[in-house]
Amino acid sequence: MLRPTCDFQPLEQFMTRDVTFHAVLQSLRLGLFDTLEKGPYTAEQIALMYGFLPEPTEALLDLLATHNLLARNGDGYKNAPLVSEYLVSGSTFFQGTAMELNNRFNQYIVSEFMPLLKGESQARGRTDDDWGNADTMRGTLQYAILGALQDTVAFIADLPGFQSFRAMADIGGNHGEYSMALLELNPNLRSTVWDLPGVVETAEEHIAERGFSDRVTVRPCDLRTERLPAGEYDLVLASHVLYGFMDDLPGFLGTIHAALKSGGWFVAQHMNPASDMPPKQKCSLEFVTRMVGYRTHFISRDQLESAMDAAGFQNFRTGAAGRNQCGLIVAGQRT
Ligand SMILES: C[S@@+](CC[C@H](N)C(=O)[O-])C[C@H]1O[C@@H](n2cnc3c(N)ncnc32)[C@H](O)[C@@H]1O
Structure with missing residues (x-):
């Protein structure tokens, strides 16, 4: 049987990166990092607090931990310093709204990929209209x-x-x-x-x-x-x-x-x-x-x-x- 010659890993990484980014974004939206700032909490405790199933909750926390966003201490999980600084809503340098802003741009590109490439979409006008949105302004400031x-x-x-x-x-x-x-x-x-x-x-x-x-x-x-x-x-x-x-x-x-x-x-x-x-x-x-x-x-x-x-x-x-x-x-x- 033939075997492939190139390593598939770089392509596989795109897929895992995409799901990881969405896991981070959803955790942010759930206020999970705000909760874990008061941690450590076990996966069972988090699952109970949010009404989630324990197994996927543990896998989510492990995914975040493996990307060094959470620190593990025995069975407990708490925020790594990076998350405490950028992903906890009360932090001076909170970047959650800036990340949502980036995500909106990305989602727009995904949904309008062909029309944008062909110049058939009024992208510039849509971008101009968005600058007055309060969340866009907050995100722009967070980045600055x-x-x-x-x-x-x-x-x-x-x-x-x-x-x-x-x-x-x-x-x-x-x-x-x-x-x-x-x-x-x-x-x-x-x-x-x-x-x-x-x-x-x-x-x-x-x-x-x-x-x-x-x-x-x-x-x-x-x-x-x-x-x-x-x-x-x-x-x-x-x-x-x-x-x-x-x-x-x-x-x-x-x-x-x-x-x-x-x-x-x-x-x-x-x-x-x-x-x-x-x-x-x-x-x-x-x-x-x-x-x-x-x-x-x-x-x-x-x-x-x-x-x-x-x-x-x-x-x-x-x-x-x-x-x-x-x-x-x-x-x-x-x-
Ligand atoms: C990327 S933001 C920069 C905001 C801020 N100066 C900063 O650095 O954080 C671009 C700003 O330029 C404004 N802008 C874009 N086109 C403009 C135009 N034709 N006339 C006036 N302002 C414009 C947008 O409304 C938006 O507020």
Whole structure:
């Protein structure tokens, strides 16, 4: 009898990874990690609490434990530190809503695979409509505070003259947290978050909850067709927004240049193609991005600096943001 020559294992892994991801997501939805934060609990105790059968419950806990998400102590299971930090709902760095957001994108791609590949689906419009959804906003923020927000804010606070900045624009600012973190470092600074009309109400509610309504204004605009007011800002920030303007990047940057006061700074943060993000993760992110209707999620430093140069910016500065330094920060000044 013939025997296969290649190892089937890599293909088998795709299937097991898929079911494992769903086991994690469902455990999250059940509040299992919140329960296990108070553990250790045995499989029988968990099964009793949730009204589950003991055998599959034990297998679920073993599956999570074998992926180092739970720690086993005799018969008891409790959260591993990774889960305590990211998957327990009260944790500062809870990522549950961000994971749901990613899952929604993935499910959409699965259900619309062929129409998206053929360009027959209105993916970009659907993505735009989703940014004002409260869960999408929460998920976007959860992802930002993994490090990109902290690094970008520290970079901006280090720009020459930061303490004399009075007005900033946070384009595609969404939750407004980048603005609010900067306002905390400069009590004389005010921000306008410019975002799509569907985002305004949710953003205003979030900003009010954080107590910044008197210093952060949210304005509706579609930056593909509308312009910022001219000569208005000491700082314009674009965090994970430029990838939506790749059709005419120099033209878009020209409109930002015009919105700055003389001496004002533009700071962009976006995905860096040259970062240490694992290649499989890069390819997967790029695949999702292009399927949902954008040209790319990655803009190289050279590409951005030459477009900024063409738009009239000078005095370039660069930095890195987030895990694996996956975010590239590029700043330029209107002189
Ligand atoms: C990936 S989110 C980035 C949110 C935030 N800046 C951050 O880094 O966490 C992209 C944001 O850009 C906004 N956006 C997308 N296209 C836009 C457009 N044409 N005009 C204005 N805002 C836009 C979206 O509504 C969304 O709030």
